[in-house]
Amino acid sequence: MTDYTQLYNKLSSIIDKNNIKTNELLKNHTYTKLGGKADIFLTPTTYEEVQAVVKFAKQENVPFTLLGNGSNLIVKDGGIRGIVILLKNFNRISVEENFLTAQSGAAIIAASQYALKENLTGLEFACGIPGTVGGALFMNAGAYGGEIKDVLAHAIVIDCNGEIVKRTAEDLELSYRTSNIPEKGDIVLEAIFKLRPGKYEEIKAVMDDLTFKRESKQPLEYPSCGSVFKRPPGYFAGKLIQDSGLQGKQIGGAQVSTKHAGFIVNKDNATAEEYISLIKYVQKTVKEKFNVELEREVKIIGEDL
Numbered sequence: 001m002t003d004y005t006q007l008y009n010k011l012s013s014i015i016d017k018n019n020i021k022t023n024e025l026l027k028n029h030t031y032t033k034l035g036g037k038a039d040i041f042l043t044p045t046t047y048e049e050v051q052a053v054v055k056f057a058k059q060e061n062v063p064f065t066l067l068g069n070g071s072n073l074i075v076k077d078g079g080i081r082g083i084v085i086l087l088k089n090f091n092r093i094s095v096e097e098n099f100l101t102a103q104s105g106a107a108i109i110a111a112s113q114y115a116l117k118e119n120l121t122g123l124e125f126a127c128g129i130p131g132t133v134g135g136a137l138f139m140n141a142g143a144y145g146g147e148i149k150d151v152l153a154h155a156i157v158i159d160c161n162g163e164i165v166k167r168t169a170e171d172l173e174l175s176y177r178t179s180n181i182p183e184k185g186d187i188v189l190e191a192i193f194k195l196r197p198g199k200y201e202e203i204k205a206v207m208d209d210l211t212f213k214r215e216s217k218q219p220l221e222y223p224s225c226g227s228v229f230k231r232p233p234g235y236f237a238g239k240l241i242q243d244s245g246l247q248g249k250q251i252g253g254a255q256v257s258t259k260h261a262g263f264i265v266n267k268d269n270a271t272a273e274e275y276i277s278l279i280k281y282v283q284k285t286v287k288e289k290f291n292v293e294l295e296r297e298v299k300i301i302g303e304d305l
């Protein structure tokens with residue numbers, strides 16, 4: 001067994017001990033309910049703590065991984081070595097004129113609802129995306145014709161040297177479900193969205209309509225990572241999977257949703273291994289039947305057991 005006492009002791013001099021855990025089970029922190037243990041699990045409460053951890057990790061050559069709401073991630077059963085940082089304590093949202101500022105650990109759904117309360121339009125598309133603001137920027141999350149790129153003015157990040165810097169939306173090179181955040185090694189602290197004045201009833205009507213569409217089409221009753229695959233050019237992943245006769249296909253506790261073929265649900269205490277095996281099975285079957293490569297949208301991280 002690895003001894004993390006030394007690492008723990010060093011970290012407790014730079015971050016409040018109450019916010020450090022060892023061997024924390026990550027399935028308790030992921031929307032997919034998948035994932036083994038993190039060696040060290042940190043929930044910092046100040047930006048200075050995050051900066052200090054980044055500098056420490058760099059200096060000591062310890063890997064660190066950021067977790068949002070784990071709604072676009074499969075953490076493998078062997079968990080994650082080194083440090084895992086959860087930014088859930090940074091969840092403040094505020095509005096000044098037409099600008100909405102949301103800290104990275106806030107739910108993007110909460111940001112969307114806050115905009116409604118302030119009669120601001122632009123974030124309606126995000127009203128059902130179950131991720132954090134940080135995860136939404138990382139993925140340039142989008143739905144129903146809208147995406148983060150359309151409304152982001154700028155972001156405040158901690159760069160790979162531990163410095164707090166501003167990045168404009170252009171700096172982040174947001175495009176279909178990607179950004180350059182992983183490449184740069186940025187940690188998003190805050191997003192500043194430029195919205196437009198709107199009418200409460202109209203904004204709410206759009207959000208209600210999108211919520212109805214989502215609830216009627218998506219298997220929200222089970223843990224999942226949303227759409228597993230990106231939209232292949234000229235096709236719809238869900239339709240290809242459905243036409244391959246894969247709906248209901250189950251490996252262990254993981255199942256291709258019977259409600260929406262683009263989703264794989266954690267139906268019955270699936271392991272990450274079962275979930276990943278099912279993803280590969282779907283990719284192989286669709287390739288054989290339609291000669292189309294399905295590219296994963298969801299990220300797989302961590303180690304096998």
Ligand SMILES: Cc1cc2nc3c(=O)[nH]c(=O)nc-3n(C[C@H](O)[C@H](O)[C@H](O)COP(=O)(O)OP(=O)(O)OC[C@H]3O[C@@H](n4cnc5c(N)ncnc54)[C@H](O)[C@@H]3O)c2cc1C
Binds near residue numbers: 067071
């Ligand atoms: C039911 C369901 C419906 C969904 N619908 C949609 C949809 O309509 N549109 C859509 O785009 N997505 C959708 N998703 C996928 C997912 O919710 C989004 O991609 C979301 O933006 C991921 O955010 P997260 O906080 O869960 O990120 P995580 O899954 O925790 O992490 C994703 C990546 O972001 C990185 N990250 C997280 N926080 C930060 C930060 N502060 N700074 C830097 N990097 C960070 C992580 O390290 C990781 O690499 C859906 C998922 C589910 C389960």
